[in-house]
Amino acid sequence: MIGFFTLFLYPGNTTFLKHERDTTKEEPSENDLIRLLLKRQAELNALLEVTLAINKNSAPTVLFEMLEVILRVNLNVGKMSLLVKEGSDYNCVTSYGISGDVQVNFDKVYEILTPLKTIASLRGHEDDYLRQYDFFVPVRHKNSTLAFVLIGDFNTTPELLSHELNYIQTLINIIVVALENKKLFRERVQRERFQRDIELAGEVQNMLVPTRFPKSDRFEIAATYLPHQNIGGDYFDFIRLNDKEFLWCIADVSGKGISAALLMANLQASLRAWTSVESNLDRLVTKLNEAVTKTTKGERFITLFLGKYNEETREMEYINAGHNAPIMIADSQATFLKQGTTLLGIFDELPFVQPGKLVLPDNALIFNYTDGLIESADEDVFVSEEELVEYLSQHCDLRSQQINKGILSEIQVSRNAKMHSDDITLFTLKIY
Structure with missing residues (x-):
C-alpha cells in the first residue's frame, strides 16, 4: 500500500x-x-x-x-x-x-x-x-x-x-x-577601445601611402595593400623628382602591428625628407640606413627596393636592399632585379652598394611585392616565384590594376583576411 x-x-x-x-x-x-x-x-x-x-x-x-x-x-x-x-x-x-x-x-x-x-x-x-x-x-x-x-x-x-x-x-x-x-x-571594453585605436591608426597609416598615381601615356602604376591587421609594416611610395624623373619604393619592416607601423612611418618621413634634397640612389639608401639604424639600434631591419626612372632616356636605376626581387617582364624575358645592398638597420654603415642600371624597352612590366604574397598560402598551396613569373608572362598585356587583382584572385589570398599571416603589398609599374 x-x-x-x-x-x-x-x-x-x-x-x-x-x-x-x-x-x-x-x-x-x-x-x-x-x-x-x-x-x-x-x-x-x-x-x-x-x-x-x-x-x-x-x-x-x-x-x-x-x-x-x-x-x-x-x-x-x-x-x-x-x-x-x-x-x-x-x-x-x-x-x-x-x-x-x-x-x-x-x-x-x-x-x-x-x-x-x-x-x-x-x-x-x-x-x-x-x-x-x-x-x-x-x-x-x-x-x-x-x-x-x-x-x-x-x-x-x-x-x-x-x-x-x-x-x-x-x-x-x-x-x-x-x-x-x-x-x-x-576586457571586452578594452579590446573594443584597442580595436578603435588600431582602426584609427590604420586610417592614419593609409594617409602615408599614395592612393592615386599620376596618369601618363608613358607609364601606369597600380598598388594594392592588404595589412594582416589594420596596420602593418609594409610601405610603398611614388615620388616625382622632377618633370622627367620619378622614384618608387617598396619596403617591408620586420615584425607586425603597431611597432612595425611606427617604423614604417619613420621610414616614410626619412625618404620624403631626403628625396627633396638628394636624388642619387647610392647616397639616398646610405642616409636611409643611418636613419633606420639610429631608430632601431640594430633590433629591427627593413628590406627595401628603390627604383628611379627617366622618362626621356628610358634609363632605370635601382637598389635592392635585401627585398624580394621585383620581377621585370620585357621582350618576353623575365628578369629578377637583385642588385643593390644588404638589409637596412643591420650595419651602421652599409658594407657595399651596387646599383643596377637598365634601359627599358616598350611595354616593360615591373612587378614589386612584399614577402607576405609568397608566405600567405596555407600548408597545401605555396606561391612560388616561378608561378608569379608564369602568371606575369601570360598576362603582361593587362592593365596594372588588372594584374594585381588577377594575382590575388589566382592565389586566393584576397578572399579571406585570415588566410594570410603577413602584410601583402603589390606595386605594379608598366612602362609604355
Missing part, C-alpha cells in the same frame, strides 16, 4: 521528506519551524543584499567582507578560504580562521582539488593543509571551475548540512560569476 508523504520544502537543492509511517522521528515543533523559517528568511535577505551590492558595482573586497559576515554569523562557519581562478592558477582572495602553522604546498593542493566537480568532504584528508577543513565546495560556470571554497569548523545539524552546503555554493557562485562577468566586460 502506498502511504502519504508530508513535504517540508527548503530553498536550495535539498528537500526533506517525512513518511507518515515513520514513527522513529518526532514531528518538528512549532518553535523549530519558526526558527527554521527565520533562518531561511535571513539567508534570502543575505542573497538579496549581495545581489544589490553587485548591482551597485561594489568592489570585490566589499563582496568578500559580506561573504565572511554571512558565513560567520548566519551559518556558523568557523574557517574559510576562497580561491579564485586567475589565468591558469588559483589565488586565495579571502580567508579567515586559518592556522598559520601548517606548511602549504599549493601546487599539490591544486592538483588534488581541481579534478573535483562536486561538493566533497575533507575530513581526515591525508594532506595536512586540507585536513584543517571540513568541506570542499566548487564554483563552476560553463563547464569551468571558476573558484572553490574550503570551509571548516562548520557548526550545523546533520539534517541541514546538505542544504547549507548548497546555499554556500549558491552564494559564492553569485559573487564569483558576477566578478568574472565584470572582468570579461572590462
Whole structure:
C-alpha cells in the first residue's frame, strides 16, 4: 500500500521528506519551524543584499567582507578560504580562521582539488593543509571551475548540512560569476577601445601611402595593400623628382602591428625628407640606413627596393636592399632585379652598394611585392616565384590594376583576411 508523504520544502537543492509511517522521528515543533523559517528568511535577505551590492558595482573586497559576515554569523562557519581562478592558477582572495602553522604546498593542493566537480568532504584528508577543513565546495560556470571554497569548523545539524552546503555554493557562485562577468566586460571594453585605436591608426597609416598615381601615356602604376591587421609594416611610395624623373619604393619592416607601423612611418618621413634634397640612389639608401639604424639600434631591419626612372632616356636605376626581387617582364624575358645592398638597420654603415642600371624597352612590366604574397598560402598551396613569373608572362598585356587583382584572385589570398599571416603589398609599374 502506498502511504502519504508530508513535504517540508527548503530553498536550495535539498528537500526533506517525512513518511507518515515513520514513527522513529518526532514531528518538528512549532518553535523549530519558526526558527527554521527565520533562518531561511535571513539567508534570502543575505542573497538579496549581495545581489544589490553587485548591482551597485561594489568592489570585490566589499563582496568578500559580506561573504565572511554571512558565513560567520548566519551559518556558523568557523574557517574559510576562497580561491579564485586567475589565468591558469588559483589565488586565495579571502580567508579567515586559518592556522598559520601548517606548511602549504599549493601546487599539490591544486592538483588534488581541481579534478573535483562536486561538493566533497575533507575530513581526515591525508594532506595536512586540507585536513584543517571540513568541506570542499566548487564554483563552476560553463563547464569551468571558476573558484572553490574550503570551509571548516562548520557548526550545523546533520539534517541541514546538505542544504547549507548548497546555499554556500549558491552564494559564492553569485559573487564569483558576477566578478568574472565584470572582468570579461572590462576586457571586452578594452579590446573594443584597442580595436578603435588600431582602426584609427590604420586610417592614419593609409594617409602615408599614395592612393592615386599620376596618369601618363608613358607609364601606369597600380598598388594594392592588404595589412594582416589594420596596420602593418609594409610601405610603398611614388615620388616625382622632377618633370622627367620619378622614384618608387617598396619596403617591408620586420615584425607586425603597431611597432612595425611606427617604423614604417619613420621610414616614410626619412625618404620624403631626403628625396627633396638628394636624388642619387647610392647616397639616398646610405642616409636611409643611418636613419633606420639610429631608430632601431640594430633590433629591427627593413628590406627595401628603390627604383628611379627617366622618362626621356628610358634609363632605370635601382637598389635592392635585401627585398624580394621585383620581377621585370620585357621582350618576353623575365628578369629578377637583385642588385643593390644588404638589409637596412643591420650595419651602421652599409658594407657595399651596387646599383643596377637598365634601359627599358616598350611595354616593360615591373612587378614589386612584399614577402607576405609568397608566405600567405596555407600548408597545401605555396606561391612560388616561378608561378608569379608564369602568371606575369601570360598576362603582361593587362592593365596594372588588372594584374594585381588577377594575382590575388589566382592565389586566393584576397578572399579571406585570415588566410594570410603577413602584410601583402603589390606595386605594379608598366612602362609604355
